[in-house]
Amino acid sequence: MKKTRVNEVLDRLERMGLEQMIITDANSIFYLTGIWVDAGERLVALYLGRHRDDCFFVNNMFTLPPNPGVKTVRFSDTDPYLQMLADCTDHAKPLGVDKNMPARFLLPLMSMGCGTEYVDASICVDGARAVKDEEEMEAMRRISAINDRAMAEFKALLKEGVTEREVSNQIKEIYQRLGADDLSFPPSVCFGSNAAIGHYRCGDVALKRGDCILLDVGCKKDSYCADMTRTFFCGEVSDEEHRRVYELVLQANRAAEAIIKPGVRFCDIDAAARKVIEDAGYGDKFTHRLGHFIGIEVHDYGDVSSANQETARPGNIFSIEPGIYLEGNVGVRIEDLVLVTGDGCEILNSYSKELEIV
Amino acid sequence: MKKTRVNEVLDRLERMGLEQMIITDANSIFYLTGIWVDAGERLVALYLGRHRDDCFFVNNMFTLPPNPGVKTVRFSDTDPYLQMLADCTDHAKPLGVDKNMPARFLLPLMSMGCGTEYVDASICVDGARAVKDEEEMEAMRRISAINDRAMAEFKALLKEGVTEREVSNQIKEIYQRLGADDLSFPPSVCFGSNAAIGHYRCGDVALKRGDCILLDVGCKKDSYCADMTRTFFCGEVSDEEHRRVYELVLQANRAAEAIIKPGVRFCDIDAAARKVIEDAGYGDKFTHRLGHFIGIEVHDYGDVSSANQETARPGNIFSIEPGIYLEGNVGVRIEDLVLVTGDGCEILNSYSKELEIV
Incomplete structure (x- = not known):
């Protein structure tokens, strides 16, 4: 159990007028307990109470470490596990639940009357998770360093004639060789005009001279996720507009990163990047928010x-x-992860952002 | 919109005393509309009503085909989309919801009073989905045929010295070359005693003479999933008990498949396989149910x-x-997919089940 994190969540609950919460989301449970339980359709739940014992409900089918540091209740598929969970809440108080709790758990818990009302209190966990502690910062630095090294290897695969899918299929193995556990999301490997298609993953198109190459890739280690995008060009930059678009996106990326420090509003960080692109007349081609936690x-x-x-x-x-996407033509995006520090920020990715021709 | 399937769900709802339901599960929405929307945290919802228009709620961000065959309501992130959804239900009647509807949708819908009560009515969709129509049977035959052909290619990779991970990393590419879209689950490639570990995926262990090799693999095409397991041996069967265990599992597999026809209870199918293994004294080594839909x-x-x-x-x-797992020693499982026909069953996998040495 991560006591500091649990206390932070309890404090946030108190500010919402809540003394108790049930969490069923595996990611939030991992954050608070340090224990991963991938339960599929089965129940895993963490009860947090200001004036009651915290309690961790886990089906017998899943292994727990010897000392989970929290009272645990084990059950089998044939036990009345939702009733057991309901029995541990304070029925005379409102109950916070997480935003992802499925109806198959929530509706029975409500009919058992385990609270006076039911409140989506996810923000209390999500808000705590948004402020990383030292252990998490280290995990994010480690995984981003792997992503940087992997990007150099992906670049080496980019030869005329290779297909998007051939590159994509090698990514997981490269990450694992460099020490990652898994992908953090299915990679996007986009050649030429495919780079302008939102959420494009990969296809059977072969790389040809003059194509841009957009790689949006990430790996996972110790349950933390990396995410980075770089855009290369094959053989040459065949169109001066492509070079201009690249330089604008790079300038937008740097303009945003330059102003990041405690106290700056996220909308102003978004605006710093967007202004560069808008001023150059490409505002409607930057079709998404600047970033995500x-x-x-x-x-x-x-x-x-x-x-x-x-x-x-x-x-x-x-x-x-930031990105600029010209339909049927070219797409450029340059993405780093950034950690806010005491007086500025630390860019977690160090792979070069200068225009590179492969 | 798949009218026959929708009508089947409405009939099942009626038998539960319900006239309306909101479905937010992407799989069930695909089943009923033929449209895949992978909405992540965003709302996609299908309202079904016996006495009202069916209605499909989809964020503008996602593309729909030109004629979805159902009234559609589009919205953006800043619209009051849950209120729009609540406005279309009959507030004077109970409302069915699907088992996976997350609290972040269900709690607001309840506070808007969009029904007199809220019932987990998933069984109405799940029950319909359990009886495949001709189009679905064809999809399952096609994908299982690919899985059969792929198994022959996986077998060709099994040389002394190859690691589980090396085999595993080639599986997706082989499936795609044979025409599948993707994996249906992360493959299990287990050598030797790893085959006795439940839910083992793969590691860095190298194949050596005498090892059993358990491959539990599946691919996906046109949104339908394949799933098959075969167990091979490397070089020789070094232990007579391994051969005995293999023959028992094969006999259990055949005993179950031999009695499948309409009207037979699933518990009796499970018992047919289990009896073979129990009678031979390995009952406690067959540690899971016989199968899943x-x-x-x-x-x-x-x-x-x-x-x-x-x-x-x-x-x-x-x-x-069926499977037999001897900890630290050997694991054998033999898995087919089976379709119940009018008077018996059709085994969808044709890859040989005889003991093969590679």
């Missing part, structure tokens, strides 16, 4: 967007990923 | 277990996968 999940709660008026805090880690 | 998900609702007293119906498709 990251940690145990690739998309943790929180973003860097025009809608987010919150301010950056030391320990926040998020992506900065 | 499969289709759009690798684990669809429904199973072949001692607890399931339901009877098989034409159109059911499930796995038959």
